[in-house]
Amino acid sequence: MAGEDSIFIGASRKPDDSYQQPEQLLLKYGNRHGLVTGATGTGKTVTLQILAEGFSNAGVPVFCADIKGDLSGIAMMGEAKDFLVARAEAIKLDPYEFQEFPVIFWDLFGEQGHPIRATVSEMGPLLLSRLMNLSEAQEGIMNIAFRIADEEGLLLLDMKDLQSLLANIAGRADEIGARYGNVTKPSIGAIQRSLLVLEQQGATHFFGEPALKIADIMRTTRDGRGAINVLAADKLMMNPRLYATFLLWLMSELFEELPEVGDPDKPKLVFFFDEAHLLFDEAPKALVDRVEQVVRLIRSKGVGVYFVTQNPLDIPETVLAQLGNRVQHALRAYTPREQKAVKTAADTFRPNPDFDCAKAITQLGVGEALVSTLEAKAVPSMVQRTLIRPPSSRLGPITPEERKKLVAESPVSGQYDETVDRESAFEMLQKRAADGLKAEEEAQGREQEEDTGRSRWTIPGFGDDDDDGYTPSRNSRSRSTSRPRASNRQSVAEAAIKSVVRSVGSSVGRALVRGILGSLKKGF
Known part of the structure; x- marks a missing residue:
């Protein structure tokens, strides 16, 4: 049904309740971002699945989060179930073929896929x-x-x-x-x-090395299909702030690493952000501004970002204005906030005179949606009530054995499984602290050697400042350092007095010696 330049989404409903006109997403405008909204159980996950299938067949790599495990079935061949075949016939999808898609499973905790790490x-x-x-x-x-x-x-x-x-x-x-x-x-x-x-x-599982290489989520197969990267997020959702921060980090990395390509014939990568409201809940303005900047500028890198959430009010208006391709599943309007959400969703579409958009949103069945995509010259198409096509891959989760086999056969098997802990701040600071301690110990050792080499007994007046001949210990010296040190210099008067004293002392000494010796001579 779809050409090489588009993805077949489904068939629009005509006034006679038949579905004939195909609704498509042009690959040329796939990087103009998109929005998939709707209440729980209305078919958002299936819409995400068929969009991922379409991009993969067009050679575009995809990254998406699997919140409940249902999306993992995209890796296996679909099965001809009655309700799927009936839907294919209703929208005249002929032939309705089944296929499996190249999938790489990832998991921040390394349990259901290859570990994802960032520094x-x-x-x-x-x-x-x-x-x-x-x-x-x-x-x-x-x-x-x-x-x-x-x-x-x-x-x-x-x-x-x-x-x-x-x-x-x-x-x-x-x-x-x-x-x-x-x-x-x-x-x-x-x-x-x-x-x-x-x-x-x-979070210790996420922070570390080897860090994820962007090139590994942008792989294509030998037959030209884009890899579908599925992030196992059922356990990750227990910490929604980590989930939202990780996906924002990944978008930022894509923005910083990918080169400018302008408007390519098809995207280089398509990024699906499921449960997108988690990104904006209680987010500071600086963070919302960052998201808006990335969404606005990453288009020129060839990346399309598709937000998947329950309510269009979950997305800030500044971000919502950047989303050109929209799929709106049913919304309930029981509360004032829900009624406001319905009106907001209806007002964002280009009106269709054939039906009341706001009324139709509350009457859509499972698998139905209001669809508006960008047409020629990036003009939004008139909103159409559309029956979404059935997926070609398996509808529902795969078994743990199937997942384990697919992970083992993955093209990145063995690259991220083992943690690498090279020298970084922790080791460098430990080494710095150890070097400082060693230097202190060596300084103390030198002081002790000096104390040991100095004799405890000395001759007074010969190189020792202590009158009693006792060499003080290191501790006693350290205590005495607080007293002001006497100057070794002496004034002229002090020098003269000391000279006189020495002279007098010498004269008196000589007289005493002579007197004693003279007395001794007289006695003999």
């Missing part, structure tokens, strides 16, 4: 502060820590590197505070406690 330096202070929900003052200290690491050549690779650096900064708080501003030990302690919480939540 602390790559994550950066802004995303780390977001991940740990730090205050403004604590975020400032985090920025100082990264600055010091750069200045002193300390590699920040894993959690223990950052923890040891913060401990080092706490010991040098006065020195560092004089250069960069106030650095308080309580704030550093709060950051350390947040790091401990992250550690308990499994």
Whole structure:
């Protein structure tokens, strides 16, 4: 049904309730981003699956998160189930062929796929502060820590590197505070406690080496199909902040590493962000601005970003305005907020005179959606009520045995399985502390050798300042150093008096000797 330059999404519904007109997504505008929304159970995951299939067949690599495990079936051949065949006939999908797709499974915890790691330096202070929900003052200290690491050549690779650096900064708080501003030990302690919480939540599996190479998620097969990278996120969702921060980091890495390509004939990579509301929940403005910047500029890198969420209100307006391809599944309108969401979703579409868009959103069945994609010259198409095509791959999860086999046969098997712990800030700071301790011990040893080499008994007046001939111990000397040291210089008057005394003393001495000797002579 789809040509080489487009992806077949489904068939639009006509006034007579038949589905005839094909709805397609032009590959040329695949990097103009997109949005897939709808209530739970309305078919968002299947829509994500058929879009990933279409991009893969077009030679475009895909990265997506598998929240419930349902998306893993894309790696296996589909099966001809009655309701799938019936849908294919309704939209005149002929032939309806089944196929399996090249899938690489990833998992931050390394349990259901290849481990994904990033270094602390790559994550950066802004995303780390977001991940740990730090205050403004604590975020400032985090920025100082990264600055010091750069200045002193300390590699920040894993959690223990950052923890040891913060401990080092706490010991040098006065020195560092004089250069960069106030650095308080309580704030550093709060950051350390947040790091401990992250550690308990499994973040140690994510921070480290070998770090993920962007090229490994942009692979294509020999037959020209793009690899579908599936991130196992069922366990990761237990820590939604880590999930959102990781995906934002990945988008940022793509933005920084990929070259400018302008508007290619098809995207270089398509990125699906499932449960996208987690990225924006309680997010500071600086982070939302960062997301908007990445979404706006990454298009020129040939990357398409597709947000998947329940409610269009979950996406900030500044980001929502960048999303050109839209698939809206059914929404419920029981509460005022839900009614507002329906109106917002309806207002974002180019109106269709054949039906009331807001009313249709609440009446869509499972597998139906309102679809609007970019047409020629990137103009949004008129919204159409569309029956989404059935997937060609398996609908539902694969077995653990099938997953294990696919992981073992993966093109990146063995590259990320073992952790590498090279010399970084933790080891360098430990070595620095050990060298300082060794130098101190050597200095103390030299002092002890000097004390041992000095005789306890001396001849008064010959090279010893102590009148009693006793050489004081090191401790007694160190205590006496607090007294002012007497000057070795003497005034002219003092020198004259000492000379007279010595002369008088010498004369008196000689007279006494002569007198004694004379008396002795007289006695003989």
